[in-house]
Amino acid sequence: MAETLLDIAEVADRCGLAPSALRFYEKKGLIAPAGRNGLRRTYRPDVLDRLALISCARSAGFTVAEIARFLVATPGDTELRARMAVKARELEDDIARLTRMRDGLRHAAACDHERLVECPDFMRTFASPAQPVPR
Structure with missing residues (x-):
C-alpha cells in the first residue's frame, strides 16, 4: 500500500x-x-x-x-545540551512569572477592593519571591 x-x-x-x-x-x-x-x-x-x-x-x-x-543532536553535543539546560531554567522562570500573572488576573476578576493596587492579595501575586508583600 x-x-x-x-x-x-x-x-x-x-x-x-x-x-x-x-x-x-x-x-x-x-x-x-x-x-x-x-x-x-x-x-x-x-x-x-x-x-x-x-x-x-x-x-x-x-x-x-x-x-x-x-x-x-547526539549525546556528545555538550555545548548544545548546556544551552538546553539554560533555556529550561529560563522557561521555568517564565512559567513562574506567567503563573503569578494568571493568579493575579483570576483574583482581580473577583476582587471587591475599590482599587486593585490596594488589595494585598492582588499585589502579593506580583511580589518578588525575595521581597514578599507584607500582610
Missing part, C-alpha cells in the same frame, strides 16, 4: 504556517519534502509532528539555527 503524502497547502493549513514558511524551514534543513506532485511539494504525515516541535521550540525562544542543531 502506498504511503499517503500531504500536499504543501494541506501541511500549511494543518499546522497554521504559510507555504513560504515551510519552504524556508526546508531550505534551513529543518524539514524535507517526500517528493513532488507536479510542481507542488509533498510531505510525509510525520512532518506535522516535526513542525509542532519546531513551533514549540520557536515559542520557547530557540533560533532556527539552534533548532537545526537540536534536531540532529
